Amino acid sequence: MSGQVEDLLARGPDAVNVGVRDFAEALEAQEVPVVQVEWEPPPELDDDVAALLEELT
């Protein structure tokens, strides 16, 4: 077992929630620390802009 898995099982979840907010609320109800990420789908770009962005990042 890797150190990270051992840590997860020993310490329990300490979570980041990306998506459905109810999952974060369920974690909070179980006293699991959780940070909610406000996720939105990336905007649809035309191919030229996407290629430019790809180069920049």
Next chain:
Amino acid sequence: MTRARVLRGRYVDSVVLMRLARELASLDGVDDAAAMMGTDANKALLADGGFLDGPVEAGPNDLVVAVKGASGEALGRVEELLEAPAAAVGARTLAQAAALRPSANVAVISVPGAYAAAEARTALELGLHVFLFSSNVPLEQELELKQLAAARGLLCMGPDCGTALIAGKGLGFANAVRRGPVGVVGASGTGIQAVTALLDRFGAGVSHAIGCGSRDLSEAVAGATAFAGLEALAADAATSAIAVVSKPPAPAVAARIRAWAATAPKPVVLGFIGDRASPPTLAALARAAAGAAGAAVPDQEPPEELPHFDLAPSQRFLRGLYAGGTLAYEAQLVLREAGIPCSSNAPLRGERRLASVARSEGHTILDLGAEELTLGRPHPMIDARLRCARLLQEAEDPQVAVVLLDVVLGYGAARDPAGDLAGAIGEARALAARDGRELAVLAHVLGTERDPQGLRRQERTLRRAGAVLLTTSSAMVEAAISLATREPAAALVGSAR
């Protein structure tokens, strides 16, 4: 009068869709309302439901809202209703969240499948384990994610992972299960929920339950996460026996798991449900796993005494309306074991697929959580409306003797799933009675007393509504067979409890 509106590029998750539809439907002058993402399947559903008068220009990333009723004002209030409630929100991206909380060790991801792998990859690169609830993630992306996780010593639970329990805390849809000596690895969400809730009921308890996702035991993925989970539980001091719950894996993967189990340092109970060498039902698996961990397992309960139902000769069929996919699967296995053919929208290999999911034929087992029914709208574990409507439809069929309902409790599930069904159960029975028939409604509640909804409270609600409660999902199917065939339950599948 129907009216529809499209909000372009407005993505909202399924839970918000459900709230929005409910809130719109409760406004004055609105008879009914629907809110869905604009996939082709959903547009067809809206049209079938009488919500659209003509074609609507919308794509999968557009929100479509439609109302029936005299007032068109409701549609103008969508933005206001969509305003997110004040929340403990931290971040716009995973990286920001991880920076805000350096002690974080797992990312719970439930964004649409097309975007899920990118988020999961970011999480793994940040050193976080991943619980990936999203489905519809391409196979090659799953393989990449699991390779990356293995290289970094991390767990990638999913994609399409419904449930996990880590150190007593549930991720996704999970029950409040007491901690105990049994570790679980599972490829199915409701399968893990059923087994862990029963381990709680038997007094044994669960150390950890590691979900691996519905495709993990396929030949292509080769159990990448299952093996990581098995190794972790083998080394875990809190775990004294291990249970595996899944449909039968690809043969080569099953053989490798069997070989691993044969040399494991702890007892391993392989619950490949449907495989001849495995316990025949989820309840039998939980019982065997509790026993392997040295827990004193209570004796098998005798078959429940069913009340008498005044069934007409025409009432010969059973109809299972399931929210849990694995429970629908198990129901078909129990029927097959009893020699009773059935149809399903998610049939076992070799069984009959329904011509249309909208119409039952003979004995029918429906998985109402199947992908074709949940694209862009809430799962029946969250939203009972589809199931209530179907219950009434079945009640009108003079050939139906008995309807089966599974009611799943726990974190992530509806706040009062029994209450959401109770009205429709009473109405269905009354509808049949008006036609001179008695309709039997059987229910099984999957949950624990410590679940937010409370097992006994939920069972009481269903009983009051007129349902007969069974303690395991397989016992419910046996009881339904007994009613539909007029054979005593004990004569049916004695071993399959």
